[in-house]
Structure formats: structure tokens, C-alpha cells
Amino acid sequence: MSLSDNLSDSLSKFEKYNTKEVYTFGSFVITGRLVSGSIGFIVIIIMLMVTFSSASNSIITTELGGTTAFTADVLITENVGPSISGTLNEGESVEFGYLLEEIEWDYTQEMRITDIVVSANWDANGGAGPGRQVTFEVSSDGNSTSESQNDGGGGGEIPITWSINPLPETVSNVADNPDSFINSFEQNGEWMGGQFTFTQASQGSFLLSESVDYEITLTYYTWEFENIREIAEI
Numbered sequence: 001m002s003l004s005d006n007l008s009d010s011l012s013k014f015e016k017y018n019t020k021e022v023y024t025f026g027s028f029v030i031t032g033r034l035v036s037g038s039i040g041f042i043v044i045i046i047m048l049m050v051t052f053s054s055a056s057n058s059i060i061t062t063e064l065g066g067t068t069a070f071t072a073d074v075l076i077t078e079n080v081g082p083s084i085s086g087t088l089n090e091g092e093s094v095e096f097g098y099l100l101e102e103i104e105w106d107y108t109q110e111m112r113i114t115d116i117v118v119s120a121n122w123d124a125n126g127g128a129g130p131g132r133q134v135t136f137e138v139s140s141d142g143n144s145t146s147e148s149q150n151d152g153g154g155g156g157e158i159p160i161t162w163s164i165n166p167l168p169e170t171v172s173n174v175a176d177n178p179d180s181f182i183n184s185f186e187q188n189g190e191w192m193g194g195q196f197t198f199t200q201a202s203q204g205s206f207l208l209s210e211s212v213d214y215e216i217t218l219t220y221y222t223w224e225f226e227n228i229r230e231i232a233e234i
Contacts, residue, residue, distance in 0.1 A: 069231035070181040071172040074223050076114060081105070081218030087125060088198040089211050096216055097193025098141040107189035107220060108141075114221045116162040116189070120196050122214040123155035132212060133200035138162065141191035150199075155212070164189055167223055178228050185223075192218060 082104040084096050097105035107113060120136040132152065138160040139146035149158050165187045175181035194216075201210040 067174045067176055069172065069174050070178065070228055071170060071231055072181070072225035072228040074167045074169055074171055075226050076167075077222050077224065079220050079222060081107075081116075081220055083215060083217040085213070085215040087211050087213050088196070089209075090198055090201040093195050093197035094214070094216075095193070095195045098191045099193040099195070102193075105193060105218065106141075106191040108191050110189040110220070110222070111186040112222045112224070113164045113187075113189040114166050114223050115164060116192055116218065116220045117159055118162065118192055118194065118216065118218050119157055119159040120214055120216050121155075121157050122151070122196075122212050124153075125211045125213050131202035132198065132210065134158075134212060134214075135197045135199050136160065136194070137196075138192065138194035141193065143190075146194065160194075162190060162192065165223075171225070172231065181228065182225055185225075189220070 082102070084094070086094060088094065096102065107116065118138045120134075122134055124132055132154070134151050135148060136151070136158040137146045137148045140162060147160050147162075149160060151158050165185070167185070171185065173181055173184050175184055196214055196216060198212045
């Protein structure tokens with residue numbers, strides 16, 4: 001018997017089974033079609049379960065978890081930056097930092113600065129008296145608004161504070177791990193610069209030579225976290 005004859009005979013027997021009464025329970029009859037259909041449905045369900053299981057095992061997944069609340073104590077450290085010094089006559093000024101593209105004043109890649117303090121220390125030099133006037137301006141690269149202070153007399157200190165990311169004594173935040181918690185507080189620093197000017201000599205000293213000595217310094221403060229601890233799992 002040929003293969004086609006075998007298939008035709010098998011299909012004929014299967015159809016006869018489908019139309020055959022298998023079991024009779026009073027008025028309820030179970031036919032061969034109901035039995036074969038039920039078996040087919042079970043087979044399909046098993047095949048779908050196997051397919052979904054294989055698909056889930058073939059995909060790379062990342063473990064999903066809740067975020068954790070962390071807290072830490074903040075340690076602030078003072079760091080000494082660049083400085084310049086010299087002497088100015090009346091009407092003269094000196095520029096520094098990003099205005100002259102001086103890279104040592106560039107802290108844009110420093111991620112843990114809280115504040116930058118740029119100070120001008122100056123003293124009267126020569127002349128008739130201490131009544132001189134100076135002006136100190138400080139700004140950051142790309143910042144259109146500078147901070148300016150005037151001072152007079154025979155000398156003094158003019159500190160200007162540039163806040164970057166001031167932090168309290170204790171900080172808290174939610175993150176996936178301690179490293180992410182620390183990174184969440186990081187922020188780029190600034191490229192600082194400015195100008196110091198001897199604006200006016202002492203009154204009545206036009207016959208005498210007057211000047212001022214100056215030193216401009218940068219001090220920056222950085223943070224570190226101590227005693228990092230978990231608060232709660234969210």
C-alpha cells in the first residue's frame with residue numbers, strides 16, 4: 001500500500017472515531033470528536049508553556065529591585081589653589097583666570113566642590129596716606145553676572161565666595177547602591193577669573209607716587225561622605 005493510501009486510510013479511521021459515541025451517561029454523550037478535541041487542546045497548552053519558557057530563558061534580563069534610602073555624614077576639606085601677586089599704580093588693573101585662559105584656574109572637571117573662595121589681599125605702598133580705593137571683580141566662565149566689591153584705606157582682604165554645591169552636615173537620597181548615592185551629589189565645578197583694579201589714590205597725594213601691592217588667591221572646598229548607611233528599602 002502506498003503512502004497516500006496509508007494517510008487516506010488513517011484519516012478515514014480518525015473521522016470514524018470522531019463521529020463514534022465513546023461513552024453514554026444517561027442523556028449526556030461523549031463522542032470521539034470531544035475526546036480528540038480535548039486532547040488537542042491539552043497538547044496546545046503544553047506547547048505554549050514550553051515556548052514561553054524557552055523564550056524567557058533566551059532573553060538577557062536585568063534584575064529589578066527597589067531603591068534604597070541612604071544617608072551619610074559630610075566631611076568638608078579646604079584645598080589651596082593658584083595665586084598671583086604684584087604691584088599696581090593708580091588706574092591699573094590685573095586680570096586672571098579664564099579671562100586669560102589660565103588653565104590652573106579651571107575646576108570644571110572637579111565634581112565634588114562645595115564652594116570656591118577667591119580673595120584679594122592688598123596693602124598701600126608709598127604715597128601720602130592710606131586713603132586709596134580698589135575694586136575686585138570675580139566671575140566664572142560663561143557667567144555674565146560678576147560679583148564686585150570695593151575697598152578703601154590702607155589695605156585689607158576682599159573675599160568673594162562662589163557657591164557650587166553647598167552641602168549640609170548630613171545628606172540623604174535614594175539610590176540603587178552606595179556608589180550611585182555618592183554620584184547623585186556630584187556636580188561640575190567652575191572656571192574662575194576676574195580683575196583687580198587700583199581705582200583711586202589718596203586724596204591730596206597727586207605730588208607723590210602711590211601704588212598697592214596685591215595677592216589674589218583661590219581656595220576651594222571639597223566634600224567626602226563618611227558613615228554611609230541605609231535608612232530603608234523602598
